[in-house]
Amino acid sequence: KxxxxxxxxxxMDCATKGWVLRGYPKSRNQAEALAEAGYSPNRVYFLDCPSxxxxxxLSLRRTDPVTGDQFxxxxxxxPTLEMKRRLKTNPRDSEPAIDEDIVSFDTCLEDLVDFYxxxxxxxxxxxxxxxxxxxxxxxxxxxxKQTLKSVI
Numbered sequence: 426k427x428x429x430x431x432x433x434x435x436x437m438d439c440a441t442k443g444w445v446l447r448g449y450p451k452s453r454n455q456a457e458a459l460a461e462a463g464y465s466p467n468r469v470y471f472l473d474c475p476s477x478x479x480x481x482x483l484s485l486r487r488t489d490p491v492t493g494d495q496f497x498x499x500x501x502x503x504p505t506l507e508m509k510r511r512l513k514t515n516p517r518d519s520e521p522a523i524d525e526d527i528v529s530f531d532t533c534l535e536d537l538v539d540f541y542x543x544x545x546x547x548x549x550x551x552x553x554x555x556x557x558x559x560x561x562x563x564x565x566x567x568x569x570k571q572t573l574k575s576v577i
Contacts (some may be wrong), residue, residue, distance in 0.1 A: 451529065453536035467568055469541040470560060471534070472549030476527050482553070483523050487512035500553055 446466070450456040459465075485498040490513050496503045503509045516522065538544055545563065549556050 450537065452533045453540050456537060456540045466541070468564065469544035470563065471538065471544055471546050472556065473546045474549030476524075478550050479527060480520055480523050483518050484514075484520050486518050487514055489513075 450459055481499070482497070487496045487498060487503070488494070489496070489503065489508055490511060491508075494503075495501075496512065503512060547556065547559055547563070551559075
């Protein structure tokens with residue numbers, strides 16, 4: 426059974442401003458554990474994106490060990506050749522690790538969509554800025570009154 430940490434979600438700012446979970450829950454069991462702990466998200470979004478796009482976006486991420494700055498070799502390349510030479514790749518961004526995560530996600534996706542029946546799919550196969558703007562516009566949109574009543 427999944428363990429849900431309530432240390433952060435129980436804090437006042439989470440209670441008044443809300444909270445965002447990225448990449449969690451990963452399975453129906455984790456979603457059920459989250460609900461049993463009293464945390465039911467009022468919005469759930471799934472990014473719909475082909476595997477090759479996911480691999481491109483994740484496998485080309487790099488971190489500068491000197492500054493801590495993060496880069497993407499296509500979308501946000503480092504400004505100098507010197508910096509590019511010293512960039513490091515997180516082991517989680519290797520293609521085999523990414524492929525394993527995609528298989529795991531695809532295995533659980535149907536159960537999660539079923540559990541979160543009001544979830545929405547967002548086209549993740551667009552430039553990252555457009556995906557961000559789409560998600561941001563969905564998040565700032567007021568909840569329907571029926572949902573608000575059920576929260577109160």
